[in-house]
Amino acid sequence: MARYLLTRAWQSALTLLLSTIVVFVGVRALPGDPALALAGEDRSPEALEAIRRHYGLDQPLPVQFAQYVERMAQGDFGVSIRTGTPVSSMLTTALPVTVELSVLAILIASALGVGAGVLAAVRRGRPAEWLANGLALVGLSVPHFWLGLLAILYLSVATGLFPASGFVPILEDPVDNLHHIILPAVILGTGLAAIIMRQTRSAMLDSLSSDYVRTAKAKGLRPRAVITRHALRNSLIVVVTVVGLQLGGLISGAVVTEQIFGLPGFGKMTIDAVFQRDYPVIQAVVLLTATAYIVINFFVDLLYSVIDPRIRVTGDPA
Amino acid sequence: MTTPSAPVLEIRDLSVSFPTETGTVSAVDGVSLDLAPGEIVGMVGESGCGKSVTAMSIAGLLPGSARITGSVRLDGAELVGARESALRRVRGQEIAYIFQEPMTSLNPVLTVGRQIGEVLQVHERMSRRAARARAVELLTLVGIPSAAQRVDTYPHQLSGGMRQRVMIAMAVACGPKVLVADEPTTALDVTVQAGILQVLRDLRDRLGTSILIITHDLGVIADIADRVVVMYAGRVVERAPVDDLFARPRHRYTAGLLSASPQPGRHAGTDRLTEIPGLVPVLSTQPDACTFADRCPAADATCRDAAPPLEGIGGTDHVAACWHPCSTAPQEATR
Numbered sequence: 001m002a003r004y005l006l007t008r009a010w011q012s013a014l015t016l017l018l019s020t021i022v023v024f025v026g027v028r029a030l031p032g033d034p035a036l037a038l039a040g041e042d043r044s045p046e047a048l049e050a051i052r053r054h055y056g057l058d059q060p061l062p063v064q065f066a067q068y069v070e071r072m073a074q075g076d077f078g079v080s081i082r083t084g085t086p087v088s089s090m091l092t093t094a095l096p097v098t099v100e101l102s103v104l105a106i107l108i109a110s111a112l113g114v115g116a117g118v119l120a121a122v123r124r125g126r127p128a129e130w131l132a133n134g135l136a137l138v139g140l141s142v143p144h145f146w147l148g149l150l151a152i153l154y155l156s157v158a159t160g161l162f163p164a165s166g167f168v169p170i171l172e173d174p175v176d177n178l179h180h181i182i183l184p185a186v187i188l189g190t191g192l193a194a195i196i197m198r199q200t201r202s203a204m205l206d207s208l209s210s211d212y213v214r215t216a217k218a219k220g221l222r223p224r225a226v227i228t229r230h231a232l233r234n235s236l237i238v239v240v241t242v243v244g245l246q247l248g249g250l251i252s253g254a255v256v257t258e259q260i261f262g263l264p265g266f267g268k269m270t271i272d273a274v275f276q277r278d279y280p281v282i283q284a285v286v287l288l289t290a291t292a293y294i295v296i297n298f299f300v301d302l303l304y305s306v307i308d309p310r311i312r313v314t315g316d317p318a
Numbered sequence: 319m320t321t322p323s324a325p326v327l328e329i330r331d332l333s334v335s336f337p338t339e340t341g342t343v344s345a346v347d348g349v350s351l352d353l354a355p356g357e358i359v360g361m362v363g364e365s366g367c368g369k370s371v372t373a374m375s376i377a378g379l380l381p382g383s384a385r386i387t388g389s390v391r392l393d394g395a396e397l398v399g400a401r402e403s404a405l406r407r408v409r410g411q412e413i414a415y416i417f418q419e420p421m422t423s424l425n426p427v428l429t430v431g432r433q434i435g436e437v438l439q440v441h442e443r444m445s446r447r448a449a450r451a452r453a454v455e456l457l458t459l460v461g462i463p464s465a466a467q468r469v470d471t472y473p474h475q476l477s478g479g480m481r482q483r484v485m486i487a488m489a490v491a492c493g494p495k496v497l498v499a500d501e502p503t504t505a506l507d508v509t510v511q512a513g514i515l516q517v518l519r520d521l522r523d524r525l526g527t528s529i530l531i532i533t534h535d536l537g538v539i540a541d542i543a544d545r546v547v548v549m550y551a552g553r554v555v556e557r558a559p560v561d562d563l564f565a566r567p568r569h570r571y572t573a574g575l576l577s578a579s580p581q582p583g584r585h586a587g588t589d590r591l592t593e594i595p596g597l598v599p600v601l602s603t604q605p606d607a608c609t610f611a612d613r614c615p616a617a618d619a620t621c622r623d624a625a626p627p628l629e630g631i632g633g634t635d636h637v638a639a640c641w642h643p644c645s646t647a648p649q650e651a652t653r
Contacts, residue, residue, distance in 0.1 A: 211422035218379055218417075219437045219488065220410035229436075233427050308427055309472040 008301060012294045019290035020072075024065050027282050034081055034277045055081060068283070078280030082273075087284045090269060095288075097167055097265035100177075101185055102254050106243070109189035109196055114232075114239060116193075117200025121208060122227060132197060139194030144253060148187045148260040155183060165262030184261040188253050192246055199242045203235035210234070237308050244300035251289055325352035326495050326528050327376070327413075332388035332398075333604075334371050334380065345371040347552040347604040348388070350628075351530075353496060356522055358529040360543030360560070362536060362575065366598045368552040369532045373498045376530075377413045378405040392496065411441040414489035418501035420481035424473040430457075430484045431469035437491045456487040460517050479510035483517060490521055497521070499531045503538055515542050536579045540564060545635075548572045551598055551609040554628060558636035568631060568638035570614045608641065616642040 035051045036043065052058040056067060071078060077087035120132035156164035162183045170177040207213060208231050216230040255267030262268075266285060273281035304311045334346040346368040353359055361369045374380050376390050378397060390397040392412055397405065409415075417423040425433055434456055435449030444452065450469065457465035460483040473481055482502060489497055499518065503511040519542060521527050531542060539546055539560065546563045548556040548571065556569040567573040574594040596613040606625050611617040620641045628639045 211417060211419055212425040214379065215415070215417060215423045215485075215488075216425070216436075218377065218409055218415040219440065220406045220408070221436065221440055222406065225436075225440075229428070230425050234425070309429075310426060310474050 008298055012298055015294050016291060019294075020069065020287060021065070023283055023286045023290065024068060025061075027279055027286070028061065030277065032277050034279055037277050038081055072287075077284040080273075080278055080281050082276045082278045082281075087280050090281065091266075091284060091288070094264060094266045094269045096169070097181075097263050098254055098258065098267060100170065101181060101188060101257065101263065101265060102250055104181060104185035105189035105192065105250065105254075106247075108186055109192035110239075110243065112189070113193040113196025114200050117197040117239075118204055118227065118232060120197065120201040121204030121231075124205065129201075132201070136194040136197045139190045139197075142190075144187050144190055145256050145260055147190060148184070148257060151183055151187055152260070167263050167265075181263070184257050184263060187260075188250065188257045191253065192243070192250060195242060195246055196239060200235060200239050203238040204231055207231040207234045233307070237304065240300060240303050240307065244297060247296050248293065251292070323355055326355050326393060327351075327353035327530075328389070328391040329372075329376070330389040330391070332372065332375065332386070332390060334368070334375050334387075335385045337383055337385070341602050342385075344601045344604050345552055346375070347601075349549070349552075349554050351547055351554070351557075353528045353530055355495075355528055356526045358518075358522055358531060358542055358544050360539035360546045361530060361532045361549060362534060362539055362546060363549035364534060364598050366600070367549045369549050370500055372549070373415075373500050373530065373532050376496075376498060377409045377415070378402075379409075379415075407441070410437045410489075410494070411492045412494055413496045413498060414492070414494040416482070416485050416489050416497065416499040416502045418504050420478055420485050420505065421473065423485060424481055426473055429470050429472055430476070434469075434484065434488045434491055437488055441492045452491070453487070456491055457484070459490070460484075460487045461513070462487075477510075478506050479513060482506060482510075482514050486514070486517055486521070490525065490527065493525055493527075495528060497527050497529045499529060501533055502531065504533065504535065511538070512541075518542060536564075536575065548575070551601060552604065553609060553639065555610065555640070556636075556638040557628070558634075558638075562634070562636050566636070566644075568636065568643040569610075569640045570616055570642070570644065571610045572638070573644050574613075608639070618642070 034055070035048045035057060038051050039047050049058070056064060059067070068078075075088060077091070079086055080090060083090075116132040116135065120129040123129050151162075152164045155161045163180050167180050168176040208227075210231075212234075213226060213230050216226045221230075254265065255270055257263070258265040258267035259271060266288075269281065270285045272278070273285060329349060329351040332346055332349045333344070335342050335344045349368070349372055351359070351361075351372075361372070363369050371380065371384075375384070375386055376397070378400065380386065386398055388398060392408060397408065400408075424430070431450050431453045434453040435444070435446060438444040438449040438452055439446060442449075454465045454469050457468055462468050462480060462483050468476070468480075473484070476484065482505075485502075497518075502518070503514050506514060515538065518529060518531070522529055529542075531538065533539060543560045546556075546558055546560050547554055548563075548569065550571050556563065556567070556572045558568075563572065564576065567576055571594070574592070577592040578594060580591060594613055599609060599612070601609065604625075607623060608614070608617070608621040608626055611621040614621065618641075624641075626639045626641045628637045630637045631643070
């Protein structure tokens with residue numbers, strides 16, 4: 001197991017380095033000159049030159065990259081070109097919002113999706129399945145920015161059940177925090193819930209007709225034990241794979257959702273930075289997203305081996 | 319071995335049909351069968367003859383769409399139409415199953431100890447710890463070496479024969495009265511097969527379990543069974559003590575089956591095995607005729623007009639449903 005972890009960690013580090021290079025080069029390949037954007041009214045060559053020198057933009061790319069990696073290794077993501085605040089401090093305020101939103105969305109989506117999927121499989125051909133399938137179709141086909149707008153319109157503006165926008169940090173007031181974030185989280189989770197539901201349903205249908213479920217029934221187990229311990233446990237492998245693959249979509253969904261609900265998160269920070277050609281910020285957010293991806297994949301891999309002993313990699317041959 | 323004591327399992331006139339998109343399919347038609355305490359009965363027939371459906375219907379394991387009529391009594395208690403909760407108490411405790419594919423029949427994500435322990439936790443209300451300890455004993459009982467280590471392994475870490483032993487350990491955990499073994503050795507090597515059959519025989523001798531063993535392998539039947547039931551297209555066509563059946567098959571289908579399997583003394587290369595022409599028919603309704611008539615060398619108008627009754631021959635417990643049974647001369651049908 002330790003060896004497996006080491007190999008995976010090494011692979012992850014390599015992926016991280018590659019993504020750093022891609023991000024660095026990619027940002028600089030974008031059209032538009034940050035010096036121009038910063039200069040504002042005074043676009044004299046001297047002023048532009050001074051700006052470039054100040055931000056190190058006059059150095060050759062490899063030098064810029066080396067400096068960048070060196071600073072990053074020290075936890076210094078640079079200073080926002082636009083606002084002059086350190087990127088790291090921007091991240092510490094924005095990141096918790098997005099992490100909370102995404103984690104909550106995943107939890108809601110998993111609970112709803114797995115629950116509805118199991119129900120649809122167990123109650124196959126009955127109204128419960130049709131309802132679950134119908135809801136999943138809606139969840140998949142309705143874009144969540146539109147769903148978000150509807151939710152704001154009916155649940156916030158018309159009835160005042162939830163705040164339409166804004167955010168309260170969880171440490172300040174946990175209840176108010178939840179009140180602000182639950183609606184965006186539900187909206188963000190709908191698509192994922194629908195996908196999870198469909199995958200759970202088909203995986204459950206497979207396992208319910210499997211030989212080991214027949215064995216479990218022949219042992220005289222209660223239906224609940226047959227469904228959860230035997231059928232669902234085997235279906236979760238498929239579900240975890242799907243959730244892992246969908247996390248990328250979730251991150252981009254979070255960007256849009258934050259924009260709609262005016263949450264001061266990572267997504268909003270990204271959009272602002274891209275429009276402003278705020279190189280240090282773009283680099284930081286893209287790199288962080290890539291890191292999140294790599295780390296999540298690492299954990300999904302680990303989760304597989306927890307769920308399925310056949311994937312478990314052990315030092316001793318069994 | 320004929321036991322005069324009351325049968326532990328009595329199947330009377332059991333019929334099973336399934337509604338399908340193209341109409342009803344009749345899988346089992348009027349099967350009757352007794353299983354005495356400690357008796358091993360073999361059930362043979364080609365694929366699709368209804369032997370597995372018969373086996374599954376005993377403890378109500380068929381899907382809800384199956385239409386079941388007739389009677390299955392365990393120690394006098396009716397199981398057909400019994401409540402699901404009553405059936406659950408019977409399953410695993412009174413009637414246990416062993417299935418064909420030990421790889422797919424065991425849950426890949428649970429340790430074998432857990433899967434054996436589960437039965438004990440449900441039926442004997444054992445704690446998880448006690449169930450695990452008992453699982454080790456059971457694994458030893460079915461001949462798994464270093465059971466204390468093996469109890470924590472997963473099915474994929476065991477060989478096919480070991481897995482089937484685990485299945486057996488699971489099945490006998492609560493000391494069931496009846497063990498239904500559906501093709502228990504089909505997926506295994508011949509050497510492993512002999513070991514598994516030995517385990518089953520030991521269990522019968524030690525625990526007095528009655529065993530219904532379902533197979534298409536006549537060798538397995540000859541090896542282990544006391545009595546044999548031959549099924550064809552959902553019906554019992556012949557029932558006899560094992561030696562009697564092999565020596566004097568009465569039904570033309572049984573004779574055909576016997577001559578289709580290799581036997582010692584007949585020389586490879588010079589004697590060709592005789593096959594039975596045609597296939598087992600899929601029936602929507604059970605006709606009032608011999609269902610084997612279309613494939614039978616001795617069939618005539620009578621066979622197509624009326625179903626032959628299952629009749630005894632000369633006061634023995636050898637019965638066959640055939641209008642033109644083979645003569646009683648040993649092995650006439652196989653040259």
